[in-house]
Amino acid sequence: MPNSQFDARCRGLITDWTDSGQLKPFYNIESPMRPMVEISGKGEVLVLCSNNYLGLADHPEVIEAGVKGLRDYGAGTASVRFICGTLDCHRNLESKIASFVGTDSALSYVSCWNANEALFPTLVGPEDAILSDELNHASIIDGMRLMSKSVTKKVYKHSSLEQLETLLQETQSNPTRWVVTDGVFSMEGDVAKLPELVNLCKKYDAMLVVDDSHAVGVLGSGGRGTHEHFDLLGEVDVITGTLGKALGGAAGGYIAASADAIQILEQRGRPSLFSNALPATVAYSACKAIEVIEDDPSIVARLHSNVATIRQGLADLGFDCTPSPTAIIPIMIGDEAEAIKKSKQLFDLGVMVIGFGFPVVPKGEARLRVQVSAALTDDHIQQALDAFAKL
Numbered sequence: 001m002p003n004s005q006f007d008a009r010c011r012g013l014i015t016d017w018t019d020s021g022q023l024k025p026f027y028n029i030e031s032p033m034r035p036m037v038e039i040s041g042k043g044e045v046l047v048l049c050s051n052n053y054l055g056l057a058d059h060p061e062v063i064e065a066g067v068k069g070l071r072d073y074g075a076g077t078a079s080v081r082f083i084c085g086t087l088d089c090h091r092n093l094e095s096k097i098a099s100f101v102g103t104d105s106a107l108s109y110v111s112c113w114n115a116n117e118a119l120f121p122t123l124v125g126p127e128d129a130i131l132s133d134e135l136n137h138a139s140i141i142d143g144m145r146l147m148s149k150s151v152t153k154k155v156y157k158h159s160s161l162e163q164l165e166t167l168l169q170e171t172q173s174n175p176t177r178w179v180v181t182d183g184v185f186s187m188e189g190d191v192a193k194l195p196e197l198v199n200l201c202k203k204y205d206a207m208l209v210v211d212d213s214h215a216v217g218v219l220g221s222g223g224r225g226t227h228e229h230f231d232l233l234g235e236v237d238v239i240t241g242t243l244g245k246a247l248g249g250a251a252g253g254y255i256a257a258s259a260d261a262i263q264i265l266e267q268r269g270r271p272s273l274f275s276n277a278l279p280a281t282v283a284y285s286a287c288k289a290i291e292v293i294e295d296d297p298s299i300v301a302r303l304h305s306n307v308a309t310i311r312q313g314l315a316d317l318g319f320d321c322t323p324s325p326t327a328i329i330p331i332m333i334g335d336e337a338e339a340i341k342k343s344k345q346l347f348d349l350g351v352m353v354i355g356f357g358f359p360v361v362p363k364g365e366a367r368l369r370v371q372v373s374a375a376l377t378d379d380h381i382q383q384a385l386d387a388f389a390k391l
């Protein structure tokens, strides 16, 4: 049944976004994710916007593992975990994740979005206080919205240790204080000040939660994440992350923490109590992706070298790239329509880099976001820099 008010609102929004150049194009990809992909109606383009940081999305062993998972366990369990939906491969994946990131235990989810929605309402007590970096990922913000109204929630300015310390002092009477941060910030490409955060959490007896979605597989010589980068393995209380980026790139997420915290999440976390688990095919692929990294960490070294080459190349072309070890390189444009226009120019030159505007970043802070992969060859990198030179 048409609803004239709703239909007019939809049409109005779409017309506004089209007229202001803010309507995002969606490209149809006809090949696996890899440096060169086939786009419908366009042909081959070089991808510099995927989170396929280690190039494992089409790694032969990762694909084979997924096929084996499908053969061994079928399409799915048709049940949630606590009824009859927990498979051996979920447990294998979870112990693999825990040993990779260095915690006692881990629990998998169908996405890190789900993991963050499970974490905060389940583990944060009703009278606790939670202190969150203002640039934390949307899934942390939404996960926090699901907590009890009686939790004290405070947001500190991006990476402001001074403000965080003040908030920690102000919340000393709350039973538990939680500090939550992205390990690598997805739109800025900078790294959390983990050594200082660890010290503050120790000083004020607070729990530290790090969402390492853009750091796992990327930071540290073994790709274990932000804590490995700073030589702080074992110093973060709770780590969340995605399997949908460096670790195979399909989907899935996890929470890694103490065995008790994981048991509480298993018993009480709503996303896994009321929704099916990761399909076996994805659990197998993600497990294999971690094994590939553990067996040959030179894949991580190749990523680090590609990151350094592209950052230097863009800086030489006059782009303002702040130094950072991460595989996310934002190029600030300001105006959203301009960012989308530049992204289209690059696309016409055969290079896929997305322009981000509101609501993904604040109004007036639109940017292009370059993302680097270990799978890029020197020729790919040159092709990308040649396209940027023409902007």
Ligand SMILES: Cc1ncc(COP(=O)(O)O)c(C=O)c1O
Binding pocket: 110, 111, 112, 113, 114, 137, 139, 182, 186, 211, 212, 213, 214, 241, 242, 243, 244, 251, 252, 253
């Ligand atoms: C920091 C961060 N956390 C969580 C997520 C969500 O991950 P997933 O795609 O597994 O839901 C993302 C995805 O962009 C992210 O960047």
